[in-house]
Amino acid sequence: MAEADVHTLTGAYVCDALGEDERAAFEAHMARCPECEAEVRELREVAAILAAAVAERPPASLKAAVDARIAVTRQTPPLTDPAHGESSPGTRQRTGRRRLRAGWSVAAALALLAAGLGWRAVDQQDRLDALNAQATQISQLLTAPDVATTRVAVTGGGSALLVDSRSRNEAALSFTGLSGAPAGKTYQLWLMAPDGAARSVGLLQATQAQPILVQGLAGQSQVGMTIEPAGGSTSPTSVPVMVAALAS
């Protein structure tokens, strides 16, 4: 296609009205055509107004599903400029990290979790098997018809997102912004029954604030977290820093 001809495709490109081949050809052209790029940038603002004009209130289920998914979705690190060896403001990510495909982000989040808690990280194959099983469980949990999400604050800083389903008999917990347990102490997670009985779910490092899968919710009404002496306790010995009610 002649250059002048390609240039007239800005409108069709912004409307996503090009087939795959033409789209690729146009993008290649735009990479060395600052005028085209500037025009596309302007026309995109028009397109955004066309989009805003058809805004509709989304169903509540959309919010629940998105919250549940971002809780287990690892974010793409920023692009950095190799010439300066410095990342863009407000980030501490390293250059050149591989982009994660969406389908793998759950597994990636779980990889961090497994590394932090030392779950089944005996050898590579065991770990992969465990991750695949966990990823499947979390995606099944997220699509359960009775999935519920709850966000609660953690005393001392941070928040927890609880995603749970009675029909699946399991829950996933994710934490952000935890300030960390004091020296010689650890966070410990519990499942609590209405009569006050607590069952330990496991220990949690503040630095490993990644999703945790909890199974066996029968008879339990709450998930909670306490600060316990290093190594954990057999039952809670302090006031919880976080309590979230499971869906009834």
Place this chain on the structure above:
Amino acid sequence: MSGREFPRAAGSAARSAAESASAARGAESGEDLGGWLRRVSRGEQDAFEHVYAEISGPVYGLATRILRDPAQAEEVAQEVLVEVWRQASRFDPARGSARGWVMTIAHRRAVDRVRAEQAATERQDRSARESARVLPDEDVAEQVEGRLERQRLRHCISGLTELQRESVTLAYYSGYTYQQVAELLGAPLGTVKTRMRDGLARLRDCLGVGR
């Protein structure tokens, strides 16, 4: 605490409610969408509440418009919003507005879904064409600002030639390729792609955006 008591952590429920309320005010809380996106890129889930409040309506509405099927639209909207969370660090304010960035992702996703479907079944061209002509009703308006923008858009669209208007709306709201639009309108390919470009450019000038 010595026993197995497990009382509710003080203040957690109250604070959670306050957080939701502040999220609902997202758009009017001073910080703009680009600012919230920057915070989202640092992993701040609370900031994402503001982003969600601002963009979920347009994203879901656009997906509904293009896909027609509410269930599919919800799926696509979910993918787009998760993508915004995941790729927030890639938003570059030097290359356009935050809303433009989000809606570009949303439109591309919805259109990709439509194309995938078209490959399987031919859609009802006529009904799509008729609905593409109709501009949205006022009842979708939730904010005064949005309503004013919509009124201006309506005014600006009325200033387009029919071929410009049809070319832009069939492509943008129905997800057709320019070849399909040309077929529907019985117009030459070159004319249709030119009308998409000058139609959008005229809207740009009329709306006073992007410059």
